[in-house]
Amino acid sequence: MSDSKSRIIAVATRRFAVDGYDGTSLAHIAGEVGMKKPSLLYHFPSKEDLREAVLKDLLERWQTRLPEVLARSHSGADRFTALYDEVHDFFEADPTRAFLVMREVVDRPRQTRERLGQSIRPWLQLLTAAIDEGKSAGRVRADVDPEAYLVQCIVMIVGSFVAADLGAEVFGGRDGARWAERQRNEARRMAQEALFLTKI
């Protein structure tokens, strides 16, 4: 991909995440990249095409990240922690990703659910099987609903970034950085405790 194209995508990703699709104009994106609007439209024929490219870029980064972790990690609680942290780190590396995903889901529920669904279905099915296996082995609580549990884990991770400011406002006071860490740890603890029978 040409340098200009990837720079446009980088800028558009951030602007879409912060100001939303409707709230971002092509002229602003172009200006931030260092060109004029028609030049941007030379690379992406329409705003909708740009949106598509931004989403595709995000999903590709996701797709290339996860397989490594699944291969690296062991089994049981180890694997769970590694995976959970990896997903969290993916969004922590660039928190605008969480906002972008949340916006896409809210802006276009129909289109996004198919696109996102297609992208994460293989992983969720794999993890569902792992949870069922854990149940048989007696490591995992019997009353876990694997599919619903996994979706809710994603909700917790993505939501924790979106709600980070809110939590810091209500409780954190001045200690914003610490709050993010507390929320991260608590979310992981909740996910763990709700899954495994034995304390880790």
Added chain:
Amino acid sequence: MSDSKSRIIAVATRRFAVDGYDGTSLAHIAGEVGMKKPSLLYHFPSKEDLREAVLKDLLERWQTRLPEVLARSHSGADRFTALYDEVHDFFEADPTRAFLVMREVVDRPRQTRERLGQSIRPWLQLLTAAIDEGKSAGRVRADVDPEAYLVQCIVMIVGSFVAADLGAEVFGGRDGARWAERQRNEARRMAQEALFLTKI
């Protein structure tokens, strides 16, 4: 409040939730109400004023709902379940509320966190105290971070509505209604299991 005003707020709430603030025009809202744009602007001097009124209306409904529950409910696990369900029901009664809240948080993190924070702080502080009390009594796990836990509960509830379509797509197949129920039960189970020491 006049009939026109409340009808405008009702329509605007839904449109803001579905299409977003930037994606909704005053003319469309007015048309749906059955009047023209200038007539709407007679009731709300600016679009921003309307946004404010929509948010205020939502928060007021919230404020009037919760006290009853806190008064009604008993203590311990009972209270927890009643409260959790009540919050869930508040959003289930009109799922656009969840979308609206999520949009507000994403669209204006700074302004919203103060507004929402102010509105829920009393309840969260009250519940924080209840959790600490539960810890002393040995009902609640010692390693719970009450504040982070409560914020994460809100994230789970609101997020479960926003992500409902997504989960149904990945797993539910045709069985959409059942999926919503599964996700609700699992979220509550996760919150419960992560809080209490003894099984309920």
Added chain:
DNA sequence: CGGCATACCTACCGAGTGGTAGGTAAATGC
């Protein structure tokens, strides 16, 4: 060298936006 693609530009267009000016018909208050 000529022919062509790349990557940008200025200038412009029609549609739609939030908001205003000014008018009107009906209800309300004295």
Added chain:
DNA sequence: GCATTTACCTACCACTCGGTAGGTATGCCG
């Protein structure tokens, strides 16, 4: 009965938007 307020309207304005037309400088390929 008359003045005022309420609640709507038509017509309009300035502006921004996504997108197009058409031009230009640069660099590559035969």
